[in-house]
Amino acid sequence: MTDLQWFFINFFQALAAGLLVGGIYGLMCVGLGIIFGVMRVVNFAHGDFMMLGMYVAYYLFTGFGVLLFLGPYAGPIVAAALAGPIVFVIGWLLHRYLIARVTGTRVVSAEAEGHYTQIILTLGIALVLENGGLILFGSKPLSVQTPMSRESWEVAFIFFNQARTVGFVISIAFAIGLYLFLSRTNLGKALRAAADNPIAAAYVGVDVDRSHGIAFGLGCGITAIAGGLIASSQSFQPYIGFDFVIVMYAGVVLGGMGSILGAFWGGLTIGLVQQMSTLILPYQLQNTAIFVVFLLIIFFRPRGMFGRVWERT
Amino acid sequence: MSAQRRSLMWQYIAIGVFAVVYLLVGFVVRNSYYQLIMTLVLIWATMGLSWNMLSGYSGMISFGHASFFGIGGYTMTIAFVDFGITPWIGIPLGVITGVISGVIIGVPTFRLRGHYFALSMLAYPLALLYVFEWLGYQEVSLPMKRDAPALYAQFSDPRVYMVLALGLTILCMIMSLHVERSRFGMSLLAIKQNEPAAEAAGINTLRWKMMAMMVSAGMAAAAGGLYALVLLVVTPQTMFGVLTSAQALIFALFGGVGTFWGPVIGAAILVPLAETLHAELGHIIPGIQGVVYGSAIIIIILLAPDGIYWRIRDRLMQRRLGAPAPSLVPEPIAARGADTGRARSSPGQPLLRLDGVSRAFGGLKAVDDVSISVVEGLVHGIIGPNGAGKTTLFNVVNGFLAAGAGHIDFAGAELVGLKPHEICRRGIGRTFQVVRAFPRMTVFQNVIVGSYVGAATDAEAERLAFAALERVGLADQQANAIARGLTMKQLRLMELARALAPRPRLLMLDEILAGLGHDELEDILRIIRQVNREGVTIVIIEHTMQAMVKLADHFSVLDHGKLIASGPPAEVVRNPAVIEAYLGKKWMDRAKNTVA
Numbered sequence: 054m055t056d057l058q059w060f061f062i063n064f065f066q067a068l069a070a071g072l073l074v075g076g077i078y079g080l081m082c083v084g085l086g087i088i089f090g091v092m093r094v095v096n097f098a099h100g101d102f103m104m105l106g107m108y109v110a111y112y113l114f115t116g117f118g119v120l121l122f123l124g125p126y127a128g129p130i131v132a133a134a135l136a137g138p139i140v141f142v143i144g145w146l147l148h149r150y151l152i153a154r155v156t157g158t159r160v161v162s163a164e165a166e167g168h169y170t171q172i173i174l175t176l177g178i179a180l181v182l183e184n185g186g187l188i189l190f191g192s193k194p195l196s197v198q199t200p201m202s203r204e205s206w207e208v209a210f211i212f213f214n215q216a217r218t219v220g221f222v223i224s225i226a227f228a229i230g231l232y233l234f235l236s237r238t239n240l241g242k243a244l245r246a247a248a249d250n251p252i253a254a255a256y257v258g259v260d261v262d263r264s265h266g267i268a269f270g271l272g273c274g275i276t277a278i279a280g281g282l283i284a285s286s287q288s289f290q291p292y293i294g295f296d297f298v299i300v301m302y303a304g305v306v307l308g309g310m311g312s313i314l315g316a317f318w319g320g321l322t323i324g325l326v327q328q329m330s331t332l333i334l335p336y337q338l339q340n341t342a343i344f345v346v347f348l349l350i351i352f353f354r355p356r357g358m359f360g361r362v363w364e365r366t
Numbered sequence: 367m368s369a370q371r372r373s374l375m376w377q378y379i380a381i382g383v384f385a386v387v388y389l390l391v392g393f394v395v396r397n398s399y400y401q402l403i404m405t406l407v408l409i410w411a412t413m414g415l416s417w418n419m420l421s422g423y424s425g426m427i428s429f430g431h432a433s434f435f436g437i438g439g440y441t442m443t444i445a446f447v448d449f450g451i452t453p454w455i456g457i458p459l460g461v462i463t464g465v466i467s468g469v470i471i472g473v474p475t476f477r478l479r480g481h482y483f484a485l486s487m488l489a490y491p492l493a494l495l496y497v498f499e500w501l502g503y504q505e506v507s508l509p510m511k512r513d514a515p516a517l518y519a520q521f522s523d524p525r526v527y528m529v530l531a532l533g534l535t536i537l538c539m540i541m542s543l544h545v546e547r548s549r550f551g552m553s554l555l556a557i558k559q560n561e562p563a564a565e566a567a568g569i570n571t572l573r574w575k576m577m578a579m580m581v582s583a584g585m586a587a588a589a590g591g592l593y594a595l596v597l598l599v600v601t602p603q604t605m606f607g608v609l610t611s612a613q614a615l616i617f618a619l620f621g622g623v624g625t626f627w628g629p630v631i632g633a634a635i636l637v638p639l640a641e642t643l644h645a646e647l648g649h650i651i652p653g654i655q656g657v658v659y660g661s662a663i664i665i666i667i668l669l670a671p672d673g674i675y676w677r678i679r680d681r682l683m684q685r686r687l688g689a690p691a692p693s694l695v696p697e698p699i700a701a702r703g704a705d706t707g708r709a710r711s712s713p714g715q716p717l718l719r720l721d722g723v724s725r726a727f728g729g730l731k732a733v734d735d736v737s738i739s740v741v742e743g744l745v746h747g748i749i750g751p752n753g754a755g756k757t758t759l760f761n762v763v764n765g766f767l768a769a770g771a772g773h774i775d776f777a778g779a780e781l782v783g784l785k786p787h788e789i790c791r792r793g794i795g796r797t798f799q800v801v802r803a804f805p806r807m808t809v810f811q812n813v814i815v816g817s818y819v820g821a822a823t824d825a826e827a828e829r830l831a832f833a834a835l836e837r838v839g840l841a842d843q844q845a846n847a848i849a850r851g852l853t854m855k856q857l858r859l860m861e862l863a864r865a866l867a868p869r870p871r872l873l874m875l876d877e878i879l880a881g882l883g884h885d886e887l888e889d890i891l892r893i894i895r896q897v898n899r900e901g902v903t904i905v906i907i908e909h910t911m912q913a914m915v916k917l918a919d920h921f922s923v924l925d926h927g928k929l930i931a932s933g934p935p936a937e938v939v940r941n942p943a944v945i946e947a948y949l950g951k952k953w954m955d956r957a958k959n960t961v962a
Contacts, residue, residue, distance in 0.1 A: 071454035071779055092467070095481040097429075097488075126529025154668055170667050172484050173619065180612060190650060295608045299489050306485075308420035337500040351486050352474050 062210050067328045069211050075324020077283050079317040080228050081297070082304035084276030086316030087231075089305060091248040091268035092360025094156050097175040098300060100294030101182035103139055107284040108190050109136035111197050116199035129199045130223060133281025137274040144273030147178060149267045156265060159308070179294060186291030193333075196288040197281075220282035227278055228317050235313065245270050249309075257303060276301070295341055300327075303347035378545055384630070385536055392528045399645070401524040402596070407637045408531035409593050413610075414629025416585035420578045421615070422623045423551055425558030426476075430487035431586050431614040433471065433494055434464045435749035436605035438587025439463035440498065440592035443506050446518070446707055453519040457591035464587025465580045472579040479561075483544070488611070506727070519595055526946070529595050529772070534592060535630070536584050540626035542626035549818050549827065555624070555817040557806070563802035567763060567864055568790035568819025571940040586614070609656060616663050622675025631674055631699055636662055666937050671737045716796075717874055717903050718741035718763070725755075725762050732758040734927035735772070740920075745904045747918030747935070749911065751948055755927040757799055758905045760876055763787045764796050777871065791819050795865030796874040799907075801857045805850040809840055812849050815865045820868025834867040838893055855886040868898065873897065875906040879913055891917055911939065911948075923947065 085099050113132040114120050120128045120135075155170045196202070201215035224233055235241035246254040247264040255261050308319025323343060330342035392404050412764040413435060421428045441460035443707040445451040451459070475486050521527065545551040552572040556564040565571055594600045604610065621632025640655040645652050670677045718740040725733040733755045740746045748756050761767040763774055774781040781789055793814070802810050810831060816829035835841040838859040844852070849860065858878050865873055875894070879887050895916065898904050908914045912920070914935070921938040923931040925947035931938050938944055 095485070151664065151668070163409030169425070169427060170671055172429075172481055173615070173663060175610060176429065176615070176668045177660045177667065180609070180660030181664065182660075184660065187653030188651050188657070210867050218614065294486075299485075299492055302485050306482075335500055338496055341493045341496045341500075344489040347489055348474070348486055351478060351482055 059109060062322060063332060065211050067332050068325070069213060070217070071325035071328030072321070073213065073217040073324075074283075074328060075219045075321035076224045077128050077217070077279050078304055078324040079320035080224035080282075081279035082233060082301050082308065082316040082320030082323075083228055083313060084272040084279065085269055086272075086305050086308065087244075087275065087303045087313075088272035088315045090311045090313050090316075091244055092156055092265050094152070094171050094269075094274075095171065095175065097298060098271075098294070099175075099273070100183055100296065100298035101179050101186070102273040103276045103280035103297050103301075104186060104289065104291060104294045105143065105182070106133070106136040106142050106280030107197075107289045108186065108195075108336035109139050109144065109277065110284050110304055111195055114197055115195075129201075129285045130219065130282075131157070132197070133278055133284070136281040137278040138299050140277035141270040141274035144299060145266050145270035148269040152269060153176065153262060155267065162330070179298075183291050183294055190291055192290055194288040194290045197285040199285050202285050216285040220286065223282060224279060227275065231275060231313065237340050240267070244271075246311075271273075279291030300340075300343055303343055306347065307350050369613070374543070374547060378540075381536060381539055381543070385532060388532055389529070392525055392532075399523050401528060403638055403641050405524065405528045405531045406593075406594055407633050408528065408535045409421070409589050409596070410613060410617055410637050411630045411633035412531070412538050412589040412592075413614040414534050414584045414585055414621065414633055415535070415542055415626060416589065417614035418618040418623065418629050419455065419585060420575075420582035421541060421544065422556035422618050422625075422628070423558065424575055424578050426575065427484045427615075428487040429484050429608075429611050429615070429753075430471075430490045430534060431582075432491035432606045432608070432610035434468060434489075434583040434586035434604070435590035435593070435610055435614070436491060436494060436498070437467050438464045438590030439600050439605045440503065440506075440590075441587070442591040443594050443600045445559055446508055447506055452517055453591065454517075456674045457588060457595070460587045460591040464590075468557060468579045468583025469576065471583075472576050476579075478574050488608070491606040491611060492608070495602045498602040498606065501615065503600070503602065505599060505601050509898040517734050524592045529590075531596075537589075539630065541581065541585075545578075546626065550577065552811065552815055553818065555807060555811075557622075559804035559806060560802045562766065562786070562800055563798070563804065564784040564815065566766075566790060566796055566798075567801070567816040568787050568868060569815065570785075570787045573829045581703055604656065609659070612663075613659060616659050619673055620662055620666050624672075625675055628673050628675045633954030635674075662768055684915075693809060699757055710738065715742055716740065718776060718905070719773075719775040720759075720763070721773040721775065722761060723759070723774060724770045725758055725767055726770055731927045733762060733924075736924070736927075736929045737772075738922050738929065740903060740905055740931065742871075742903050745898050745906060745917055746920045746922065747914045748907050748922050750903060750924035753926075754924040754947075757876055758927075759906075760796065760874055760907065763789075764794060764874060768845065787819070790868070790870075793869075793871040794874060795868065795870035796914070797858070797861040797865050797876055797878055799876040799880065801854075801861050803849040803852075803857055803860065806848065808846050808848055809852070809856075809863075810835065811858050812846040812860055813867050816864035817867035830867050830869070831863075834863040837866055837897065839861045854881050855890070858882070858890060860899075862890075862893070866902075870902065872905065873904045875904060877907055879908060887913060915939065 081103060084102075085096065088096050088099070100146050107256050110129065110132040113135055114128050120132050121337060123131055151174065152171070155174055188318050199216060203217060204215045205212040206215060206218065209212075226230070243254070243259045244257050244267065246257070253265070257297060301320070304320035304323045305316045306319070307322055308315030308317065322347070326346050327339050330339050333344055388404075392401065392858060395401055395404065395466055416434070417428060417431050420426060424909075437685065438457070441463045442453050442456035444454055445456040475483060478486060511520055511866045515521065530708075545554075551646045553564065556567065557571050557574065561571055562564075590605060594605070613805055617632035617636060618629040618745070619628065620636060620758035640658045641659060643654045644873065666673060682942065716739045720736055720738045723733060723736045724731065736759060738746075738748075748759065752754055758767065762769045763781065765781070765784055765788070769782045772782070776792060777796065779792065781792070784792075791793030791962050804815065813834055814827055814831035817827045820831050821827035832841060836844055840859055840863060841858065844856060849857070852860065860874070870928055878894075880892060882890065890942065891913065894904065894906070906914070906918065918935055921931070921933065921935050922929060923941075930947060931941045
């Protein structure tokens with residue numbers, strides 16, 4: 054084959070890989086987007102909830118093998134899905150006992166000072182989760198090994214990694230489900246009301262602190278599912294969280310902070326950027342590429358592609 | 367000796383005592399592991415001081431100080447390993463590269479606020495981490511120079527490193543002390559508490575933030591260089607890792623934000639704790655250090671968000687209740703009072719001229735083709751119902767909002783396109799509808815922030831601030847009160863004094879009478895009249911007519927962004943368009959009917 058043909062194959066290969074990873078990143082970003090959208094809290098520990106999701110999926114399927122009976126195909130998927138409710142509970146508890154003390158109705162007035170304590174509190178939580186993870190899980194890189202991790206479907210010279218393809222499809226399904234939940238159910242509408250205007254929502258009878266707890270848990274759970282899905286095609290260790298915090302924020306900012314749908318597209322774009330960057334940059338620098346893109350977005354279009362103007366001057 | 371000098375001297379004595387005690391302990395301790403911990407405490411204290419310099423004073427939270435730490439460390443190491451340059455030169459080189467990278471990072475990043483700033487600062491060290499791994503600097507060890515160890519800063523006695531680190535820490539403490547006591551620190555504090563107010567008070571916020579970033583980056587780079595020298599090895603993870611950035615922040619927050627003692631206290635408590643736990647339990651519980659740091663930060667932010675230093679200080683202050691707080695008001699001042707302003711140019715001539723000024727928000731025309739001429743020496747009232755665009759007009763004049771169209775001429779110069787602090791510098795002061803105080807500063811400190819723009823030296827700034835306080839009648843007991851505890855009237859007067867301090871030619875007052883009782887209102891009106899008699903032109907927004915009729919020489923009336931009337935008060939209040947704007951058409955008709 055000629056060089057040009059190789060270039061096109063590589064290009065489409067990277068495009069395909071980017072789309073597949075991007076779909077999972079999209080779901081991950083939606084989790085973070087819910088938290089920011091509803092609570093206006095910048096959660097630095099979010100990558101660590103994803104890390105927890107990875108380990109939950111790992112222990113359910115590979116570690117303790119509880120789900121082995123489901124077979125090598127359904128097992129990892131169910132494990133990832135179960136990571137959702139488990140991490141939801143962890144997130145809800147952390148919100149209830151720590152984060153709620155510096156967010157919500159109590160601090161609605163103290164705008165600037167509120168942000169400052171929230172950012173630092175979640176940084177503290179991130180450090181505890183990461184290093185607690187190191188204590189509990191050890192530093193050895195792990196991954197959820199399934200037959201699909203190594204297998205690919207080949208379509209016109211382009212390889213689609215099976216684990217990633219399945220992860221992609223399931224991510225989309227979860228994202229659509231979440232969208233329906235937020236737009237169709239009363240609880241979802243209450244969450245969106247609390248996001249729109251916490252004070253007005255409180256006046257019409259929405260329990261804002263309860264909504265925040267649910268939103269925080271939900272955001273963590275959704276991202277944990279994405280983590281569980283990606284765990285079958287990527288190795289991980291307890292320190293993986295901070296890398297992904299930047300990945301996720303890049304997606305959320307790109308989609309427009311506060312827009313949940315936008316977060317999905319933002320995450321998808323970031324996945325594409327990450328994989329396409331390998332066409333011109335060394336493999337080790339793919340995360341650097343994301344950070345650079347993240348900085349460029351923040352500088353030139355901090356409102357993102359779908360963002361609402363919510364920051365008042 | 368002034369109170370300020372005396373308090374500075376006490377701080378020096380305290381630093382001296384700290385240094386001597388630390389040295390004594392360091393030389394008594396025989397165990398080389400403890401000596402290493404004592405050195406690390408100082409290196410991390412320096413790192414905390416670096417973080418405090420930027421984030422503690424200015425409030426711009428940085429999660430990325432590891433960038434500078436790592437750049438300092440790697441510059442020294444690469445200079446040593448690849449070029450054979452001694453660390454004695456390598457560390458200063460690292461400081462220089464650190465400062466340069468501070469500028470490179472600062473220029474774009476200072477456009478961001480709040481969590482955007484924190485997030486992007488987190489991205490820099492992570493990006494650098496991968497770059498350094500990719501460049502093949504996974505683990506670089508410093509070569510041993512056995513022939514000339516001192517020349518290459520290699521000492522068999524670990525106490526030498528401790529002395530070096532102590533020197534660096536003391537240097538950074540003294541720098542921080544002087545920053546705290548100067549207009550530099552005061553400006554950063556004002557930025558932290560209320561950036562728009564600081565801009566309006568004539569502070570070039572970008573410039574001071576950049577200065578803080580450069581000093582801070584230099585300190586962090588020095589700490590990084592020394593760290594690499596002491597540990598003899600650098601890895602991207604230890605130099606650029608998130609934990610490194612986090613530690614800088616944690617020590618400063620734990621010990622106390624915004625004071626140079628904070629990071630020192632924080633490092634002195636947490637570093638030995640974490641290191642000891644790591645040494646005792648590290649082989650069983652590998653992440654124990656991170657858990658300790660993480661828990662420390664969670665506990666401190668929930669229980670004492672300002673840190674230990676302030677907690678203890680508040681306790682001590684309470685015990686000595688009754689004893690006055692250390693006075694920052696300069697003692698006898700030569701030109702007390704009677705200093706009312708610069709030479710006035712031309713009373714009776716237009717001083718401020720708005721020509722077709724417009725400003726829209728999306729489809730809403732908040733200010734629509736407004737032309738107003740403010741005559742020097744007069745009180746010019748801008749009135750209109752809620753939402754008429756009065757405050758927007760002010761924000762356009764003093765540079766918070768860009769004008770969509772039109773020209774603004776002040777004393778012959780165009781104002782459109784200038785930043786708020788530049789406009790302030792030209793002689794326009796303003797107060798805000800919602801008082802923008804610096805809540806944790808004293809009244810005097812609040813006002814002196816405003817006077818820097820009109821003063822060449824800190825001493826002159828103090829003089830101006832005091833004169834302004836005298837003009838509004840806050841000079842006596844209230845000058846040392848903390849702004850947070852003031853009444854609404856005192857806050858309004860303090861803001862007035864802050865705007866008056868640099869002796870502006872034009873003063874813009876935005877609903878300065880809002881929320882005041884009748885007597886208080888009269889007091890403030892009296893002061894405004896006095897200021898005006900002394901030659902300051904005043905533009906004032908109010909929507910209560912009564913007060914305005916008594917005060918203003920000229921009225922301009924806005925409604926829905928448009929200028930609907932302008933002229934002497936007696937004339938304007940009879941203008942049907944004005945009455946309609948205030949009362950609505952239905953009421954107008956009814957009023958007409960009753961009269962008829």
